[in-house]
Amino acid sequence: MILFLYLVYLLLPMALLFLGSFGEKWTNTLLPQGFTFHWYIDVAMDPSFQRAFFVSLLVALLTCAIVVLIGVPMAYGMERGKLKRTQFFTRLLQLMPIAAPPMVVAFGYIILFSSDAFPYLGTTWLLILGHVVSTLPYMVQTLIGDIRHLGLVQLEQAADSLGASFRQRFLHVVVPTLRHSILSGLFTVGALSIGEFQLSNLIAGFLNRTYPIVLLQSFYNASGFACSATVVLLVLSIAASLLGTGAPTGTFSERKKAV
């Protein structure tokens, strides 16, 4: 019952947005009136939305790439060298997204990168860096969970005892074993990056505003236009996160049985 109420509360705004995006007129009524596709066409034709859409995709893709390159060795190193010190860092990494809100990080960036020494505020690279910092913990968490679950440390020890060098172990054992976890972590990172607002709103330049930022401005215009622009974002991030949770994360044997 509580779950049902929660779901209604969660889904109702989305349903309204969806309805509104097809509504001709929506002023002072409970539900919109008329039916039209032209809001979607308007959004697609709007130059600032076009630009924001591609900036968001670019930022999300590059964020994903960098997060994989940093996250895999990081998670693996943390689980392998189970020292007190790395445990502290693991904990810090878990808490960081909660303890340090994106706004705080953004203010830090504004102070640091508007200085003459690092005049990078407003660049796309800084935006990507911000997204990497705020999404990396999710990737590392996913990986650490699966490294434990799949007994990777022992597999790697086995490969070591069988004579495999570090590079061979990493390429033959670590990466193949973690490929599903990497994939599912990536979709989460992608979804988070596409939907990220707080940090981007503060550090993006005028020409590299991401989709959610441009979206907010559109709410000052026609409601149908805003609704359809939001539905586009909703579809994008739901698709990414569904792919993420849908990606098999169980052990190989579990997947085999499922097939």
Add this chain to the structure above:
Amino acid sequence: MKISLQQITFTYPHTPYGVFDIDLEIQEGELLAVIGSSGSGKTTILKLIAGFEHPQKGTLLLGDRQVQDLPPSRRNLGVVFQSYALFPLMTTVENVAYPLKVRGVPKEERLGRALEMIRRVGLEAFADRYPSTLSGGQQQRVALARALVFHPNALLLDEPLSALDAKLRIEMRDEIKNLQRQNGITTIHVTHDQEEALSIADRVAFLKDGRLVQVDIPKNLYDHPKTLEVAQFVGRSNLVKVRVAEPDRIETPFGMVPCETKGLVPGTSATALIRPEAIQLYTSLETAPSQSGASVFPCKVVRDRFLGPVRRLDVEIKGFTLEVETMWRGEIGACMIKQEAIRLFPKQD
């Protein structure tokens, strides 16, 4: 290849746990079992030899070569893990061929050698299967084949049978022994199962709190345990608090019993070890033969466990309960304890 541990000491960082002053020599072709309760350090010794941990002190020799600072990949040792650690995304033959692959053996040759090894462990029908589709016993065989295919200097087995059911465990135990003999390979077998250790090892090392207590052939470990802990860990035992009454006679809660007292002063407190199968049972006092160097007591069975080949009984002598094992199926009214059935451990203060 011979393995020698000389004065090896290792403690886990920030803990008092580890192994201390280990001196141990395993001869070429020997099977040494390492036993002890959990936390005694037996797996640590294996990890040190394999190279997953490095000792803070001491020397580890493989043959004549010092290896204590080499990584596992450079020691050429076959390790079988408790969980087998088969690579889940490789088939049986790919798993077994892996150590040859990383050694640069050409594909044709390594697949040939891997298949030959798979045949020897009886899995030729499963060469193309993935580990997750194999039973525990089959995975175990793959792990053994993979650890042997590259002719390692020695074989290290970390509780290899603990995940198998009882019947299979006994089969695999003989199979391991056979493979070890055929290959003439030096083997260290870590287990918490004392029966497994006694049945296949040439020698057994008993560890307690990270220290070696006794290294001996199985028979001596059972018949002549050095300490009470060894006696308790290996086999079943009755431990009875006694007092030396006079030379070669001890006072037990159930009466005087002859026993070699090895110069202990009368009045000394000690613990007597009596193995359950060393106590002889008779229908009644009258049917028990009278022997010098043995005591006969009337007794009463208070619990009778039928185990198939033997019965494990609790018998009561003058209110004191002893565990006895016998193949005798009839009535029981008396028991005899011979002096050679008792080993005395003076009380340590």
